[in-house]
Amino acid sequence: MEFLCEDIEFNLTDSVKIENWINECIELEGKEAGEITYIFCSDPYILEINKEHLQHDYFTDIITFDYCFDDIINGDMFISIDTVKDNAERFNQSFEQELCRVVIHGILHLIGYNDSNDEEQRIMSLKEDFYLGRL
Secondary structure, three states, X not given: OEEEEOOOOOOOOOHHHHHHHXXXXXXXXXXXXXXXXXXXXXXXXXXXXHHHHHOOOOOOOEEEEEOOEOOEEEEEEEEEHHHXXXXXXXXXXXXXHHHHHHHHHHHHHHHOXXXXXXXXXXXXXXXXXXXXXXX
């Protein structure tokens, strides 16, 4: 598992603890961790990725590229630190709590959870809360 930065300076606090937590979540879902990379970036950077790869012209907190094979979880996740900060304020959460929610949200997508409709969003939110409680 790698934690990288693209166009910003950012240091993930307790990266070993976060990595162990992610691995535990993956195992609890009956999967195996493969090559997982988190790339922390800015709003303008993630907007370009969103436009180029998804044809979406808006900011987002995370974009997940799924390279999973069988039960092995592989993927690249781009996380906008700008949007995470904004969402933390908007939802009255600490930055760290919101960042961990986004981190696990990406993993849940790789595991196979979606959030395209109300019911999927409800299940995704419950899973996020469950795993945040384990951190």
